[in-house]
Amino acid sequence: MSIKFEKVNYTYDIGLPSEKVALRDISHIFSDHCFTALIGKTGSGKSTLLQHLNALILPTSGKISIGSYIIDFSLEYKDGKVDERKMKRKRKKKLKDIKSLRKKVGIVFQFPEYQLFEETVLKDVMFGPKNFGKSEEEAKKVSYEALKQVDLDSSYYERSPFELSGGEKRRVAIAGILALEPDVLVLDEPTVGLDADGEKNFLNLIKDIYSRGTSIILSTHNMDLVLKYAENALLLEDGKIVLADRPHVLFKNEELLKRSVLRKPKVLEFADELIKKGLPLNVENIFDIPSLAKEIDRCKR
Amino acid sequence: MKKDKELTFIRDKDISLDSAVTFKNVSFFYEKERPCLKNISFDIKRGEFISIIGHNGSGKSTLSKLIDGILAQNEGDIYIFGVKMQDNNAIQLRKDIALVFQNPDSQFIGATCRDDIAFGLENMQVKQEDMEEIIDDCLRKVGMEEYKDAEPANLSGGQKQRIAIASALARKPKILILDEASAMLDPKGKKEIEDIIFERKKEDKDLTIINITHEIDETINSDRVLVLSKGNLVMSDTPNKVFSNDEFLTSIHLSLPFDHLLVKELNKLGYEIEYDDHEGLIEKICR
Ligand SMILES: Nc1ncnc2c1ncn2[C@@H]1O[C@H](COP(=O)(O)OP(=O)(O)OP(=O)(O)O)[C@@H](O)[C@H]1O
Ligand SMILES: Nc1ncnc2c1ncn2[C@@H]1O[C@H](COP(=O)(O)OP(=O)(O)OP(=O)(O)O)[C@@H](O)[C@H]1O
Ligand SMILES: [Mg+2]
Ligand SMILES: [Mg+2]
Numbered sequence: 064m065s066i067k068f069e070k071v072n073y074t075y076d077i078g079l080p081s082e083k084v085a086l087r088d089i090s091h092i093f094s095d096h097c098f099t100a101l102i103g104k105t106g107s108g109k110s111t112l113l114q115h116l117n118a119l120i121l122p123t124s125g126k127i128s129i130g131s132y133i134i135d136f137s138l139e140y141k142d143g144k145v146d147e148r149k150m151k152r153k154r155k156k157k158l159k160d161i162k163s164l165r166k167k168v169g170i171v172f173q174f175p176e177y178q179l180f181e182e183t184v185l186k187d188v189m190f191g192p193k194n195f196g197k198s199e200e201e202a203k204k205v206s207y208e209a210l211k212q213v214d215l216d217s218s219y220y221e222r223s224p225f226e227l228s229g230g231e232k233r234r235v236a237i238a239g240i241l242a243l244e245p246d247v248l249v250l251d252e253p254t255v256g257l258d259a260d261g262e263k264n265f266l267n268l269i270k271d272i273y274s275r276g277t278s279i280i281l282s283t284h285n286m287d288l289v290l291k292y293a294e295n296a297l298l299l300e301d302g303k304i305v306l307a308d309r310p311h312v313l314f315k316n317e318e319l320l321k322r323s324v325l326r327k328p329k330v331l332e333f334a335d336e337l338i339k340k341g342l343p344l345n346v347e348n349i350f351d352i353p354s355l356a357k358e359i360d361r362c363k364r
Numbered sequence: 365m366k367k368d369k370e371l372t373f374i375r376d377k378d379i380s381l382d383s384a385v386t387f388k389n390v391s392f393f394y395e396k397e398r399p400c401l402k403n404i405s406f407d408i409k410r411g412e413f414i415s416i417i418g419h420n421g422s423g424k425s426t427l428s429k430l431i432d433g434i435l436a437q438n439e440g441d442i443y444i445f446g447v448k449m450q451d452n453n454a455i456q457l458r459k460d461i462a463l464v465f466q467n468p469d470s471q472f473i474g475a476t477c478r479d480d481i482a483f484g485l486e487n488m489q490v491k492q493e494d495m496e497e498i499i500d501d502c503l504r505k506v507g508m509e510e511y512k513d514a515e516p517a518n519l520s521g522g523q524k525q526r527i528a529i530a531s532a533l534a535r536k537p538k539i540l541i542l543d544e545a546s547a548m549l550d551p552k553g554k555k556e557i558e559d560i561i562f563e564r565k566k567e568d569k570d571l572t573i574i575n576i577t578h579e580i581d582e583t584i585n586s587d588r589v590l591v592l593s594k595g596n597l598v599m600s601d602t603p604n605k606v607f608s609n610d611e612f613l614t615s616i617h618l619s620l621p622f623d624h625l626l627v628k629e630l631n632k633l634g635y636e637i638e639y640d641d642h643e644g645l646i647e648k649i650c651r
Binding site: 075076080081103104105106109110173174176226227228229230231234252255256257258259260261262263284286325326329333336337340341342352353355356357359360 | 635
């Protein structure tokens with residue numbers, strides 16, 4: 064299922080003193096089977112964009128096609144000016160069948176606590192599958208599996224999701240979305256708060272989910288993650304997409320890196336230090352620590 | 365009556381004069397059948413930079429709330445600058461402590477970013493006429509001056525963390541506790557916040573910093589690393605000593621700093637390299 068943004072704009076609090084433009088003229092196609100990482104400074108618009116992917120936020124203007132589901136608020140003109148009356152009518156139409164969209168596109172929020180609400184962890188994870196038509200038994204089965212995938216054992220099932228540590232809450236929130244088995248998995252800074260093991264297992268898990276056909280769209284400040292896992296990186300600056308390309312291409316663009324707030328992944332920063340000292344590494348071969356070690360080895364031979 | 369009150373601020377003579385935070389056999393549980401912190405003892409010195417690491421649910425945030433007096437231990441004693449924390453002095457002792465919560469939303473009290481910082485200052489009895497200058501200065505330092513009148517709830521994740529840190533710094537604490545406080549900042553933002561905190565530390569050598577984090581690379585410059593596992597304090601040592609216990613750390617779900625991980629990979633490929641420091645490692649590889 065591909066997702067297409069056409070000239071999407073979004074402004075918070077229109078007409079209020081707190082009015083804030085968050086997305087500017089976003090046009091982009093998330094391909095049928097993508098692993099895309101959104102990166103960019105604090106406040107650049109990542110969370111806002113991600114919430115458009117399952118219509119939690121509707122564009123101020125522009126068109127979004129999510130598979131066959133279409134939200135069309137593209138601008139209508141009359142005599143060279145925006146036809147406000149026509150636009151109003153467009154926005155008034157109620158969105159049909161939003162539930163089917165939410166089943167296909169699952170999103171894990173930046174602050175997981177805001178998606179937890181049930182009395183117990185197990186009920187919380189089961190809510191989604193049940194809501195989308197699974198029987199109690201089936202819902203239980205997928206929920207057990209999802210909780211296992213985030214390393215929460217049965218001692219957590221009957222506990223309140225609000226009385227957990229930060230990382231445990233994140234795990235429950237992730238499990239709740241995994242249990243939906245969506246076609247597109249949207250994750251807003253999913254590794255924040257996970258311990259080292261939790262992060263490693265989670266990344267292996269989404270790599271596996273991706274290889275089985277699910278699209279992954281996430282935001283992160285972890286550039287090593289982007290380099291190692293993402294097929295595509297989208298760099299946002301003040302609500303605009305300034306680059307959409309392979310991570311290696313992005314991290315080779317020294318000028319852009321200098322101008323933006325990014326740092327290279329740690330593996331590439333380390334490689335640069337070695338290159339400066341005369342070791343002729345080929346950075347294209349480097350995407351994580353083992354491959355950096357191998358590349359060092361290759362050069363030393 | 366007055367005398368009683370004063371007595372509660374007397375230093376305990378068993379606690380050394382340069383102690384900032386002391387735990388003596390502290391235990392805590394949320395629910396009796398699930399102990400959360402088990403018989404924890406440590407002594408953090410004035411001016412120390414401490415990192416706390418540990419797996420999810422190991423008890424780090426709980427520990428920070430005990431230091432800040434938000435939660436009360438079930439057993440044992442906690443001392444702040446040598447003074448035993450009790451029901452009747454916790455509020456007073458807390459004035460020297462600023463805790464930045466793991467989830468910034470749970471600490472905002474003001475309707476605007478300005479008010480949020482002001483609130484903390486009022487509690488510190490800062491003079492009204494000095495207030496605006498301090499607020500502006502703090503907002504500028506964290507790069508949030510244009511959000512002065514914004515509602516904290518309507519900020520992006522990283523912006524929330526910047527305001528939470530600004531509020532904490534404005535109070536000029538003697539003990540600063542950061543609970544994953546910059547986890548949502550972009551890489552350069554993280555560096556900026558680090559710089560601000562260490563600038564403050566230069567001005568006040570006695571500032572005690574306790575940094576709770578999952579980013580192991582953040583801990584390598586700390587004086588000491590405390591390691592929690594399942595509610596136990598399992599290690600308390602210099603970063604180099606802690607990270608030489610490679611297998612143990614892995615067994616409690618933790619990882620190593622970048623440089624150490626690379627050395628391990630190179631060892632696997634047959635290079636006999638030992639880790640001393642970063643520069644040394646670069647030299648050894650290029651040799
Ligand atoms: N509910 C809201 N009301 C008003 N403005 C908002 C709201 N949410 C976000 N904004 C503003 O919109 C802009 C984009 O925010 P967004 O949350 O999309 O950023 P982000 O890229 O996800 O940042 P971060 O990396 O810090 O999470 C920011 O300037 C932010 O202050
Ligand atoms: N409000 C609460 N009620 C009951 N139990 C709780 C509560 N908060 C935390 N716990 C439990 O106490 C233990 C320690 O939690 P704490 O939040 O201190 O862990 P942490 O080390 O900060 O973990 P994380 O890295 O995930 O933030 C966990 O097992 C957690 O489930
Ligand atoms: Mg965000
Ligand atoms: Mg915590």
